[in-house]
Amino acid sequence: MSTTSSESLKSNGAFLGRRIARADGVAKVTGRADYALEHDLADIVHAVIVESIVPSGRIGKIDLAAAQTIPGVLRILTHADALPLKSCPMVPAGSVMESFLPLQDDRIRYNGQPIALVVADSFDHAIEAAGGVRVDYQAEPAVADIDDPTARPIDVPGAPSSGMGRGDAKGALAAAAVRMEATYTTPREYSCPMEPLGTIAAWGTDGDLTVWMPSQWAEGARRAFSEWFAIPMEKVRVISPFVGGGFGVKVTAHADALLAAMAAREMRRPVKLALSRPQNFTGNGLRPAIRQNLTLGASEDGKLQVIIHENTSETSVDDDYVEGGAATARVMYAVPNLSSSQKLVRVNSFTPSWKRAPGEAIGAYALESAMDELAYKLKLDPIELRLRNYASQDPESAKPWSTRRLREAYDAGARAFGWERRSPEPRSMRDGHELIGWGMAGGAFPNVHTPGEARVTIAADGSVDVASSGADIGGGTYTILAQTAADALGVPFEQVRVRLGDTSLPRAPVAGVSQIANLLTGAVDKTARAAREELLTLASSHAGSPFKAKRANDFTIKDGKIAPTDGSAEAVMISEFMRMVGRDRIEVTRNTMPADKASSESEQRDAYDSFKYMGPSSATHATYAWCAQFVEVRVDEDYGTVRVRRMVGAFDCGRLYNPKLAESQWKGGMIMGMGEALLEAIHIDRRYARITNNNLAEYVVPVNADVPDIEVISVGEPDFHASALGGKTVGEIGVVGAAAAIANAVFHATGKRVRDLPITMEKLM
Amino acid sequence: MAKSAIADAGIRLCINGSEHLLQIEPRVTLLDALREYAHLFGTKKGCDQGQCGACTVHVDGRRVLACLTLASQVEGLAITTIEGLAVNGSLHAVQEAFIRHDAFQCGYCTSGQIMSAVACINEGRTGSDTSIREYMSGNLCRCGAYPHIVAAVRDAAQAMDLGEGRGR
Numbered sequence: 058m059s060t061t062s063s064e065s066l067k068s069n070g071a072f073l074g075r076r077i078a079r080a081d082g083v084a085k086v087t088g089r090a091d092y093a094l095e096h097d098l099a100d101i102v103h104a105v106i107v108e109s110i111v112p113s114g115r116i117g118k119i120d121l122a123a124a125q126t127i128p129g130v131l132r133i134l135t136h137a138d139a140l141p142l143k144s145c146p147m148v149p150a151g152s153v154m155e156s157f158l159p160l161q162d163d164r165i166r167y168n169g170q171p172i173a174l175v176v177a178d179s180f181d182h183a184i185e186a187a188g189g190v191r192v193d194y195q196a197e198p199a200v201a202d203i204d205d206p207t208a209r210p211i212d213v214p215g216a217p218s219s220g221m222g223r224g225d226a227k228g229a230l231a232a233a234a235v236r237m238e239a240t241y242t243t244p245r246e247y248s249c250p251m252e253p254l255g256t257i258a259a260w261g262t263d264g265d266l267t268v269w270m271p272s273q274w275a276e277g278a279r280r281a282f283s284e285w286f287a288i289p290m291e292k293v294r295v296i297s298p299f300v301g302g303g304f305g306v307k308v309t310a311h312a313d314a315l316l317a318a319m320a321a322r323e324m325r326r327p328v329k330l331a332l333s334r335p336q337n338f339t340g341n342g343l344r345p346a347i348r349q350n351l352t353l354g355a356s357e358d359g360k361l362q363v364i365i366h367e368n369t370s371e372t373s374v375d376d377d378y379v380e381g382g383a384a385t386a387r388v389m390y391a392v393p394n395l396s397s398s399q400k401l402v403r404v405n406s407f408t409p410s411w412k413r414a415p416g417e418a419i420g421a422y423a424l425e426s427a428m429d430e431l432a433y434k435l436k437l438d439p440i441e442l443r444l445r446n447y448a449s450q451d452p453e454s455a456k457p458w459s460t461r462r463l464r465e466a467y468d469a470g471a472r473a474f475g476w477e478r479r480s481p482e483p484r485s486m487r488d489g490h491e492l493i494g495w496g497m498a499g500g501a502f503p504n505v506h507t508p509g510e511a512r513v514t515i516a517a518d519g520s521v522d523v524a525s526s527g528a529d530i531g532g533g534t535y536t537i538l539a540q541t542a543a544d545a546l547g548v549p550f551e552q553v554r555v556r557l558g559d560t561s562l563p564r565a566p567v568a569g570v571s572q573i574a575n576l577l578t579g580a581v582d583k584t585a586r587a588a589r590e591e592l593l594t595l596a597s598s599h600a601g602s603p604f605k606a607k608r609a610n611d612f613t614i615k616d617g618k619i620a621p622t623d624g625s626a627e628a629v630m631i632s633e634f635m636r637m638v639g640r641d642r643i644e645v646t647r648n649t650m651p652a653d654k655a656s657s658e659s660e661q662r663d664a665y666d667s668f669k670y671m672g673p674s675s676a677t678h679a680t681y682a683w684c685a686q687f688v689e690v691r692v693d694e695d696y697g698t699v700r701v702r703r704m705v706g707a708f709d710c711g712r713l714y715n716p717k718l719a720e721s722q723w724k725g726g727m728i729m730g731m732g733e734a735l736l737e738a739i740h741i742d743r744r745y746a747r748i749t750n751n752n753l754a755e756y757v758v759p760v761n762a763d764v765p766d767i768e769v770i771s772v773g774e775p776d777f778h779a780s781a782l783g784g785k786t787v788g789e790i791g792v793v794g795a796a797a798a799i800a801n802a803v804f805h806a807t808g809k810r811v812r813d814l815p816i817t818m819e820k821l822m
Numbered sequence: 823m824a825k826s827a828i829a830d831a832g833i834r835l836c837i838n839g840s841e842h843l844l845q846i847e848p849r850v851t852l853l854d855a856l857r858e859y860a861h862l863f864g865t866k867k868g869c870d871q872g873q874c875g876a877c878t879v880h881v882d883g884r885r886v887l888a889c890l891t892l893a894s895q896v897e898g899l900a901i902t903t904i905e906g907l908a909v910n911g912s913l914h915a916v917q918e919a920f921i922r923h924d925a926f927q928c929g930y931c932t933s934g935q936i937m938s939a940v941a942c943i944n945e946g947r948t949g950s951d952t953s954i955r956e957y958m959s960g961n962l963c964r965c966g967a968y969p970h971i972v973a974a975v976r977d978a979a980q981a982m983d984l985g986e987g988r989g990r
């Protein structure tokens with residue numbers, strides 16, 4: 058099994074499936090890719106947020122006198138005079154993840170909450186003035202975090218407190234011969250894209266709002282602005298052609314975007330608001346701290362009888378954000394009895410948010426750690442235990458899998474890693490003073506689908522333009538859509554230009570849940586085929602056509618040339634043909650809405666600016682991406698330092714549209730998983746419920762020297778239940794299972810089971 | 823040295839071979855001078871605190887963090903940014919290698935990575951993968967392109983060696 062096996066998969070075209078370099082590569086290596094804050098607008102002014110330094114209470118007096126004396130200060134907005142805003146419905150019915158609206162009242166919900174906004178002629182003047190704003194607080198007691206003595210777990214409002222499940226979990230546990238119970242905890246984490254959040258907003262004289270912001274979901278942001286400012290959707294344009302990393306935090310618009318637009322309206326000038334790196338940590342989008350209690354019951358021979366998963370996670374004072382971890386447990390193994398329940402703890406924080414593979418990443422960490430513990434208890438090889446519980450259909454829905462090449466992933470990964478040379482006893486492998494640990498874990502990520510829209514234009518010169526508001530957050534949307542259109546039309550890859558991330562283009566839903574590649578390749582393929590049809594209809598029927606054939610399917614288009622399939626005439630370049638038939642363009646727009654809804658504008662809006670149409674990609678089959686990950690760690694026996702020496706990941710993600718780019722995403726996910734296992738944790742000063750490590754030096758993420766050689770292997774095959782062109786989800790599966798594989802390797806090395814991430818040296822001493 | 827009133831109020835920067843007279847206060851960083859005043863957005867702001875490497879540029883051929891450098895400190899020195907790396911439209915060997923090895927995803931850290939990589943090669947730090955990893959560790963990449971960055975730097979170092987006919 059080679060890393061390029063997908064290249065030999067049967068594909069219906071010449072470009073999809075190939076290891077083609079990124080279409081946006083030159084722009085990115087020359088510094089020409091235009092990210093959100095990189096637009097010059099005449100008259101632009103700068104805004105800086107002033108944050109609360111207490112976590113709870115009321116704002117007393119705000120003294121602006123000193124700040125207003127700073128040269129260049131134009132305006133300071135506070136709750137006393139800020140524009141009143143309307144709320145936007147939250148996902149799934151709407152498009153925001155937090156109900157909080159800045160500067161609307163004197164209530165303080167969290168440390169770091171925006172309480173004033175300084176606008177000045179330069180960035181430096183705005184920062185200086187922000188430091189001069191004096192605030193009296195009426196502080197009240199706060200709940201700092203999940204472990205705060207005053208924290209109280211509550212049921213999720215609106216959800217059954219007994220949770221969900223199948224079979225008789227209690228009974229099965231009582232009857233189980235072998236039991237394993239453990240609690241796994243994970244800290245608050247930040248996805249930390251390298252491009253900080255920030256926004257440029259400008260209002261036109263006709264009340265039109267244009268916003269440049271990094272967004273995984275331009276249509277969602279557009280809806281949010283429309284609701285917040287009570288203006289029609291048509292009046293809002295969100296532009297986000299390049300996104301400097303998203304990982305969940307840029308799915309929805311946050312307070313920075315809202316404040317920039319508010320200030321721009323107030324000032325009647327374009328406003329640039331760049332959040333500082335510390336403000337990125339204290340203002341939005343952390344994964345909450347989570348406690349997962351897992352109980353496994355099994356027979357003597359290692360057949361799982363029951364899984365009980367109890368999850369408690371943090372949320373904010375105002376909102377009910379749930380990051381559950383049971384999704385992986387529900388589908389990973391053939392276990393007849395299962396129960397999962399969820400509690401929330403309200404803390405004085407902004408509303409938590411998604412970090413790459415929300416639910417799955419932490420869920421797989423707990424489940425796959427527990428499976429490892431069970432394997433030691435039963436004296437079984439961890440892979441053997443998994444194979445004994447292999448689910449041949451979805452244990453949750455009893456539907457067949459669309460494809461599940463997890464067995465092949467275990468095999469290919471184990472072979473590449475050399476797993477059979479592992480000595481099973483903990484602390485039994487060493488190299489001098491270093492203990493060697495080998496660990497493995499599996500993972501699953503669901504395949505969801507939402508409709509999308511695309512426009513394909515064939516220009517007079519034969520070039521092709523593909524347009525969608527969907528995002529490329531680094532996954533490679535630009536590239537794979539060009540590959541898709543090139544294949545569907547029969548033109549060279551280089552002849553296709555793709556435009557993305559602008560709500561003036563045909564609409565797309567969120568680039569999240571790893572869905573955008575599959576849904577947009579489907580939409581572009583459908584649209585490009587329709588454009589081809591139109592071109593060939595001209596070839597067969599137009600008076601100016603040089604061809605005699607009379608049916609559209611009597612033609613082939615290859616390398617940008619049209620020819621009758623029977624060879625009865627010379628091939629003609631598309632550009633030449635367009636001239637002959639007197640057309641300066643062929644433009645086709647299509648969507649992939651269900652047929653009965655395709656013509657309804659309001660249904661389409663729901664599809665693109667809410668989660669209403671997001672659902673499983675197949676009605677008849679359970680569709681998931683799968684992985685098996687293998688890790689070697691070296692642990693210094695004296696100091697407890699853990700180094701990851703090598704990683705192997707075997708993935709079933711269906712057909713790969715571009716293996717080069719898919720491999721990059723898998724590796725990136727595995728590296729983020731390494732951060733979760735060994736490095737990343739938000740620290741909170743409980744006295745002030747304040748995040749203390751709000752920067753990239755103290756919130757430790759993997760650096761180059763932390764990362765070893767990583768081998769990734771594709772074991773997938775095309776899955777047409779999962780998507781129109783046979784791919785499954787790629788973007789998040791890499792992080793799923795990585796932390797467990799590392800934690801299991803650390804146990805194998807040291808004999809010490811650390812159930813609290815990250816595994817830092819003091820926990821091993 | 824006598825200065826005109828205009829020159830007094832501004833700073834003269836030599837960026838990618840062109841003179842820029844920028845009306846900026848002494849406290850403005852080189853990073854803000856490039857982005858906000860010279861409108862050269864290729865150099866990225868990832869932290870503004872010297873912690874991520876996204877703002878790496880060359881000053882007289884050495885890599886520096888533009889967010890930790892005041893513009894006024896580098897008056898008269900040769901500043902090279904990512905925009906100045908390609909010559910007459912043909913990409914630098916490191917830029918080419920980054921594309922070939924897919925050494926980026928979102929691209930936001932990439933300008934800094936490439937400027938660091940060029941310097942790392944010139945510093946003679948590319949003798950082994952371990953050395954490349956170490957000397958490229960000042961540049962964070964949250965997309966996790968590190969293994970491909972190492973491959974690209976290794977590859978470009980060899981290409982540059984061959985191109986310049988010097989052994990190591």
Ligand code: FES
Binds near residue numbers: 871877
């Ligand atoms: S922006 Fe200069 S090091 Fe991060």
Ligand code: FES
Binds near residue numbers: 301302926
């Ligand atoms: S390519 Fe995205 S941060 Fe490096």
